[in-house]
Amino acid sequence: MFTKKSPALRIDEADLKCKSRSGCDFFGNPEWDGYCSHCYRKERERQQNDQKKSPNRGDSGSRTSADSPLSLAVAKRFNKFEEKKQQQRQQQEKRNKFSKLASSLRKSTSIRDTGRLPEPWLEQSPEVERIKQDYATHLASLSPELRQLINKYIQGLCRSVCSDANNISADELSEKVQKFYQILSKCMDAHNINQELKESVLDYCEKFTMTVLHRNLFCPPTTTDEEKDLAIQKRIRQLNWVNAKHLDCRINETSEEVRDLVYTSITDLLGMDSEKAPQDKLQAVVKCCRNIFLLLQSSVGGPASADEFLPALIFIVLKANPARLKSNINFVTRFCNASRLMTGEGGYYFTNLCCAVSFIENMTAQSLNLPELEFEQYMSGEVVPTSTWDSALMMYEGISLMYEHIAALDDMHKRADSVLEGTQLLQNTMKKFVFEMKLNVEDILARTQITLNSSEKVPTDIDTENPLSELLPPPITPQVIAGGSQKLTSFLASEKEALNLPGITKYAFPSDSELDALGTDSTPGDGVLPLPISDSQEFLLTPSSTYGFSSLDELATPDELCAAQASLNFVQGLSAVNYDIDISDTCSDSSAGLSPHPSFVSMPEQKENSSCIPQETGPASLLDTSESPTSKLLLPSPMKPVIPGPGGDSGEGSSPPVVSLTTAHSHSEEESELKTVDPTVGVSSLTSNSEYQGFTAQGWKIQSIPCDTGPSDLNSNKKSKGDPAN
Amino acid sequence: MSNGQGSYNFKVVLLGEGCVGKTSLVLRYVEDKFNDKHITTLQASFLNKKLNINGKRVNLSIWDTAGQERFHALGPIYYRMSNGAILVYDITDEDTFKKVKNWVKELKKMLGSEVCLTIAGNKEDLSKDRNVSIEEAQRYADSVGAKHFLTSAKLNQGIEEMFVELSHRMMERHAEVELAQAQSTLGRAGSMRRNVMVVEDDMMVPPDNSVKGACCGGYRVASS
Numbered sequence: 001m002f003t004k005k006s007p008a009l010r011i012d013e014a015d016l017k018c019k020s021r022s023g024c025d026f027f028g029n030p031e032w033d034g035y036c037s038h039c040y041r042k043e044r045e046r047q048q049n050d051q052k053k054s055p056n057r058g059d060s061g062s063r064t065s066a067d068s069p070l071s072l073a074v075a076k077r078f079n080k081f082e083e084k085k086q087q088q089r090q091q092q093e094k095r096n097k098f099s100k101l102a103s104s105l106r107k108s109t110s111i112r113d114t115g116r117l118p119e120p121w122l123e124q125s126p127e128v129e130r131i132k133q134d135y136a137t138h139l140a141s142l143s144p145e146l147r148q149l150i151n152k153y154i155q156g157l158c159r160s161v162c163s164d165a166n167n168i169s170a171d172e173l174s175e176k177v178q179k180f181y182q183i184l185s186k187c188m189d190a191h192n193i194n195q196e197l198k199e200s201v202l203d204y205c206e207k208f209t210m211t212v213l214h215r216n217l218f219c220p221p222t223t224t225d226e227e228k229d230l231a232i233q234k235r236i237r238q239l240n241w242v243n244a245k246h247l248d249c250r251i252n253e254t255s256e257e258v259r260d261l262v263y264t265s266i267t268d269l270l271g272m273d274s275e276k277a278p279q280d281k282l283q284a285v286v287k288c289c290r291n292i293f294l295l296l297q298s299s300v301g302g303p304a305s306a307d308e309f310l311p312a313l314i315f316i317v318l319k320a321n322p323a324r325l326k327s328n329i330n331f332v333t334r335f336c337n338a339s340r341l342m343t344g345e346g347g348y349y350f351t352n353l354c355c356a357v358s359f360i361e362n363m364t365a366q367s368l369n370l371p372e373l374e375f376e377q378y379m380s381g382e383v384v385p386t387s388t389w390d391s392a393l394m395m396y397e398g399i400s401l402m403y404e405h406i407a408a409l410d411d412m413h414k415r416a417d418s419v420l421e422g423t424q425l426l427q428n429t430m431k432k433f434v435f436e437m438k439l440n441v442e443d444i445l446a447r448t449q450i451t452l453n454s455s456e457k458v459p460t461d462i463d464t465e466n467p468l469s470e471l472l473p474p475p476i477t478p479q480v481i482a483g484g485s486q487k488l489t490s491f492l493a494s495e496k497e498a499l500n501l502p503g504i505t506k507y508a509f510p511s512d513s514e515l516d517a518l519g520t521d522s523t524p525g526d527g528v529l530p531l532p533i534s535d536s537q538e539f540l541l542t543p544s545s546t547y548g549f550s551s552l553d554e555l556a557t558p559d560e561l562c563a564a565q566a567s568l569n570f571v572q573g574l575s576a577v578n579y580d581i582d583i584s585d586t587c588s589d590s591s592a593g594l595s596p597h598p599s600f601v602s603m604p605e606q607k608e609n610s611s612c613i614p615q616e617t618g619p620a621s622l623l624d625t626s627e628s629p630t631s632k633l634l635l636p637s638p639m640k641p642v643i644p645g646p647g648g649d650s651g652e653g654s655s656p657p658v659v660s661l662t663t664a665h666s667h668s669e670e671e672s673e674l675k676t677v678d679p680t681v682g683v684s685s686l687t688s689n690s691e692y693q694g695f696t697a698q699g700w701k702i703q704s705i706p707c708d709t710g711p712s713d714l715n716s717n718k719k720s721k722g723d724p725a726n
Numbered sequence: 727m728s729n730g731q732g733s734y735n736f737k738v739v740l741l742g743e744g745c746v747g748k749t750s751l752v753l754r755y756v757e758d759k760f761n762d763k764h765i766t767t768l769q770a771s772f773l774n775k776k777l778n779i780n781g782k783r784v785n786l787s788i789w790d791t792a793g794q795e796r797f798h799a800l801g802p803i804y805y806r807m808s809n810g811a812i813l814v815y816d817i818t819d820e821d822t823f824k825k826v827k828n829w830v831k832e833l834k835k836m837l838g839s840e841v842c843l844t845i846a847g848n849k850e851d852l853s854k855d856r857n858v859s860i861e862e863a864q865r866y867a868d869s870v871g872a873k874h875f876l877t878s879a880k881l882n883q884g885i886e887e888m889f890v891e892l893s894h895r896m897m898e899r900h901a902e903v904e905l906a907q908a909q910s911t912l913g914r915a916g917s918m919r920r921n922v923m924v925v926e927d928d929m930m931v932p933p934d935n936s937v938k939g940a941c942c943g944g945y946r947v948a949s950s
Binding site for chain 2 (some may be wrong): 195248290293294296297302303304305306307309310311339342343344345348349351352354355358359362366367368369
């Protein structure tokens, strides 16, 4: 640089300075366009900004010019749509340029590779590939030449459409496409392709080309379709107050089924815009219309005719307000195979759609049978009709929700009922099962009775075998009675026990006095217990009375009761005394005290006893036996008081109750004889009872004797000997 | 429309005021049922009927149209490119016959002589209440080059004959057109072009159709 400038030696310093007008004092540099580094950077930034802006400015200018007439009419909601459209157009333009370039390049090579389409736009869309795949089988069945020919036609069309799309009118484009269809059709006729295959191949060609060329052909820039779209959109929005009644169409707005179908058909209609190929768009329309017929069927009651269908379709279009409606309709009318459009079901429905759109566009007060003024008011939004579709739907939505809930509740109710029923059933079966099981068990028991009996016998045998367990059936019955009722006495008894002998003696003593016990018995008793007599009288009253209750209440067998009552008072007294004592014994956990006694008394008798007094004694005896060994030892003292009582009893006939253990043993044989009588006595007979009591008394005495009285022993012995005589 | 191999596709539109029995007529013809609960078709507005006439397969696409007065203006959209038209009136209602006359005029204007016209006096079973004389109807039909039939959907009278006869005429007409096209190579392209243009036309105003004109005028007002 320096060298460059060096030849001109007369350079001014100003020339070397930075060029920038801001007048910075740095030196400039030719590489930086004569700027200093600082200013050069600034300059560059400025230029870059300008470059960026300039193309933008151009674009936005064109866009706004395009938008301006529309944007006035377009609601906010369509700005996006508008933008998208614009972008599409730009892309389209770019692509067109590209494709033109590509096609011009291809011209040189295209002759060679007619078999395949190397068009750059094909690779871009996967849906084109999908179409190819869908029709691959159909195409494969064509002869290779024909396939090539068809491909050539397709290529030709694509190329010419791409090159001319922006230059020629939509009508011309349409003519081109229709010609293409006709040529294809002819070509296939010439090759004697059967009808079905021809249809599908035509279908393929149409679908393929239209999908590929959709961007070029849909709403071409030379048309005013877009404005028409917006116009119809606005129109439909203005007409949003129109309801089924205005159109005289028989749509049952309050039926859930119909409402669903309305929504479905609206969705179908809206789906038309998302399809690319004209036949797919037609299919969307067909779907929509079929749903309309479905919903009409429920309200008309038979196959609906056009008289019902068209109003319904108009209604659906009004409610759907499909996007780019006009563009879609025009696209289909222009580029759909004309023969398809004119004959098939799709053509019919499409025609109806055109009719509906036309009707909507031209709708007047007259066509809705409304007065002019009212129509104008509705259109201007001054008045809103009361019964609009929306309000009906809103109401209905709530109601239907309610019904749904009610139905759900009903369902739950039913289920609960069924569950209850089920449980009932289960319960019954369970009961039945139990019952049957019982029967079975009983049956089995009946069959295998022997073993059971033996098992029953076993305990009895055990009892009998066990000398201790020998129950005193006779004594026990009374025991039970007393034990249940006489808590007082038991308390008393226990107290007496606590007090030891004196209390007992008191107790025993009065009984003796009452019963006019034999002098022999009483005298020793008196001698033993002189002091407590006064007290004993009191005691006497209480126990006797209690006994009275107990005896009446608790004697399980009425016979016993009767017998007891019938018996002499003194006998009762005797029994009462005995019982009291027994109770005290039981209370003090010594009820067994009695049991040992009989067991001692007679081994052989037991069987007889058990037989005689099976009910009450049985169990009692068992208990007794179990407790007997311990109780014996523990409860001698309570028994002592009894001794004088029985002594009194025995006083009547056989009152030698006081027997020592040893004597008891010795007398066992005699006693056993007596014992045989005992049970009967216990149950019913007075005499035997008295006798028996005597024996029981003896038994107790036997225990008590060691503690108590020496003299009584003698008496008892004598008396015991006397008893057998009785 | 011929699609080769000796089979034809014909589009037939049913025109007529509401309640003259268009739907019953077509249901009787296609399903052979009248006011039947067991009609299998979901709709009675678009039906196909396959025929075999002189060994040729003929497929009739029968398009029902909405007959209400308010939809009258939409007629041209329906009947464009149709090969045949059946104009139905109710013999007990003279107004419906007047309507038929209007339709005929319109069709003639729109489709020229390409379309085969049939006039059907329906509800023949109610002949005791006849308000349209047979002679008058016949005379009118002859004057416009149409065939006149008396039909009854209820009694299944005259329907089959009517459709068969119409099919015959359409085949003849088709043959004539083919011939004409063969004579001039341009003819075919012209006709195709015409077909396409008809599609375009439906949104344009046929200048001589006053009703249609009014509609589009209405649209322009609304859109401006």
